[in-house]
Amino acid sequence: MPILVSVIVCIHICIGVVASSRSQPNIVFILADDLGWNDVSWRNTLMLTPRMEGLMRSGVELTQSYVAPKCSPSRAALMTGRYPWRLGMQRGAVERYQPDGLNTSFKLLPEYLKEAGYSTHAVGKWHLGYCHPDYLPQNRGFDKFFGQWNHVTNYYTRKPEFPQQPDAPPEKYGYDLHENDEIVYEGKDEFMTDLLTRKARDVIEDHDKSKPLFLYLAYQAPHGPITKPPEKYLQMYNELGRFQNPRDQGKLNRAGIITALDTGVGEVVDALKSAGLYENSVVVFSTDNGGAILRSSNLPLRGDKEQLYEGGIRGVGFVSSPLLKKPETVNDKLMFISDWFSTFLSLAGLSDQIPQDTDSFDMWNTLSKNKKSPRSEITLNLDQDNFRGLWSAAIRSDHYKLIWGQEKLLKKDQNEKSCNVELFNIKNDPNERNNLAPELRKKVAELKDRLMAQLGEMTPAIYSAENRDGWPGYFEGENKGMFSTGWCNATV
Secondary structure, eight states: OOHHHHHHHHHHHHHHHHHHHSSSOOOEEEEEOOTTTTTSSSOOOOOHHOOOOOOOOSSEEEEEOOOOHHHHHHHHHHHHHSSSHHHHHOOOOHHHTTTOOTTTTTTOHHHHHTTTTEEEEEEOOOOOOOGGGSSGGGGGTTTTEEEEESSSSOOOOOOOOOOOOOOOOOOGGOBBEEETTOOOOOOTTOOOHHHHHHHHHHHHHHHOSSOOOEEEEEEEETOOOOOOOOOOHHHHHHTTOSSSSSGGGHHHHHHHHHHHHHHHHHHHHHHHHHOOOGGEEEEEEEESSSSOTTTTTTTTTTOOTTTSSSHHHHHEEEEEEETOOOSSSSEEOHHHHHHHHHHHHHHTOOOOGGGGOOOOOHHHHHHHOOOOSSSSEEEEEEEETTTTEEEEEEEEEETEEEEEOSOOTTTTTTTTTTEEEEETTTTTTOOOOOOOOOTTHHHHHHHHHHHHHHHHHHHOOOOOOGGGGGGGGOGGGGTTOOOOOSSSOOOO
């Protein structure tokens, strides 16, 4: 009799584990780099992004999905569920050779998911610090990482370029492609976007189906400096007679890189389907910030990357999943990139583990059923530099948006704008042409009060000077000429 009881208990436990695994969806988050509002085919007929457009139209298009105006702040918000200004990440990206990174005291999204039984993989661009081993992705919840630690390298050589510094010392140049903390040379001379797509497909094809999958695929594309992509992507535009003026070669190359990105997104979804994973998967696509091509890639929105105008922070995005209750929907509900943190944890059955102090809402009912958003406000930025006399704050509350101080992140010195005030009704004026501040003074005062009420919660920006200890040419032995870790203290 005791043996029979043991067998029944074991069967019950095993069934429970399998049921739990099946109820937890696979989560694939695909992040583009500097993709603008006007860089996709459903807004710009010159662009070729058929795979993404098909996924968007059959899923849920996100038209008010906000991001930070710069790479690292958005990634930090995604991983922690907190505003960048609470993390000290609001001033700009983690630049090469800065001894900075995402505070290690925060538990990241993949750490939660890993504890819940997920297999966690990161492919692509990390950009949340690398100068100390504690900053590296495999030490922050990912079972495996393949990609670059820094923000951008040449699409073929994996080495940085310095177009604004042609006389850069040779010690600054280095190689940046890693598998966990090891230097790797896989895909030598392969176009970076295609390499990352191939590695993401490998993760999916090799995945143990007894566990749910979390795949974070962070492309470098279409971040500059722009390089000529493989001919197969350019030929698609050549056949249609697009960007054929010799002066448009840069535009053609960038368009080809975006089409390579589009092709990669489609191949990842195809791999999920071939592996039998798609039916229980949630695929999210987003950009990390607005486009960087001035006066073009974000039209008709005002502004660009690094600015708090809509062009810098309203992200291209969509959700593709058979689990959506109301697919083929345009969702205009307010959300911020930090909301994916709580949304994914809730989907994984971890609602009770979401920290109370996050700036993150579970958006699944909003996305899946087109319900009202639990979010009515986004504090887009809070930053202050008393030494340089700089101030930048912004908030979106319902339909109103206030920019107080300079509209650019404080890495840029615009102290003459520190007292500027701009108020826009984003519903009526999404392109921010009509400043309502002079006539709606009560609304301005109300939103200023909201910002000041949160100022005490702001973490002073961490934006250190460049440290030559991180120059690849100064390392010794096998690390000489390689982007390497172990030359700073981690922020705790």
